[in-house]
Amino acid sequence: MPKTNSLPAKSKKPQTKTAGAKGNSKLEEFFTDALKDIYWAEKHLTKALPKMKKAATTEELKSAIEEHIAQTEEHVSRLEQVFELMGKKAQAKKCDAMEGLIKEGDSIVEETEEGSMTRDAAIIMAAQKVEHYEIATYGGLVSLAKTMGKNEAADILAMTLEEEKQTDEGLTSIAENDINWEAEMEGQMEAEN
Numbered sequence: 001m002p003k004t005n006s007l008p009a010k011s012k013k014p015q016t017k018t019a020g021a022k023g024n025s026k027l028e029e030f031f032t033d034a035l036k037d038i039y040w041a042e043k044h045l046t047k048a049l050p051k052m053k054k055a056a057t058t059e060e061l062k063s064a065i066e067e068h069i070a071q072t073e074e075h076v077s078r079l080e081q082v083f084e085l086m087g088k089k090a091q092a093k094k095c096d097a098m099e100g101l102i103k104e105g106d107s108i109v110e111e112t113e114e115g116s117m118t119r120d121a122a123i124i125m126a127a128q129k130v131e132h133y134e135i136a137t138y139g140g141l142v143s144l145a146k147t148m149g150k151n152e153a154a155d156i157l158a159m160t161l162e163e164e165k166q167t168d169e170g171l172t173s174i175a176e177n178d179i180n181w182e183a184e185m186e187g188q189m190e191a192e193n
């Protein structure tokens with residue numbers, strides 16, 4: 001007997017269901033808390049990114065980070081719109097995960113040589129860890145907003161989610177063309193000397 005027969009009936013639940021018009025559900029409370037968390041994270045990033053930009057070696061990475069700073073400011077104001085749509089005051093709550101990721105970025109800068117390509121390769125990786133955290137968060141927030149029937153909030157959050165994904169892809173392409181390779185060559189040249 002194939003195991004698939006024992007799948008619970010709940011898999012047949014309609015996916016279009018949008019329940020919660022009720023304002024004070026536990027889920028809505030959690031959603032608002034998660035908003036506060038990413039609001040803190042984005043605000044903190046607007047302060048951390050300029051330092052990363054300053055530490056970067058190549059103009060290419062500096063300008064990618066510059067673009068990300070402008071986007072991040074926009075993400076902060078979009079979150080304020082979402083708070084408003086939820087009838088809540090925009091409030092930041094310390095995000096331990098983002099604090100950790102930013103600390104890691106700082107130590108990467110300390111541990112790599114100024115003006116080296118290795119530093120850029122390392123900064124890109126640190127920045128992508130930040131992006132992946134944001135992608136996970138916004139992805140979850142979009143799904144929850146849709147579930148609660150907060151479609152306008154979901155649309156705003158989805159815009160940011162899309163930009164985070166693009167930033168992540170952009171960083172991959174900078175790394176692969178050709179910062180990582182140049183960092184590798186830099187290591188070989190040092191070994192030969």
Ligand SMILES: [Fe+2]
Pocket residue numbers: 042071072075134160164
């Ligand atoms: Fe962002």
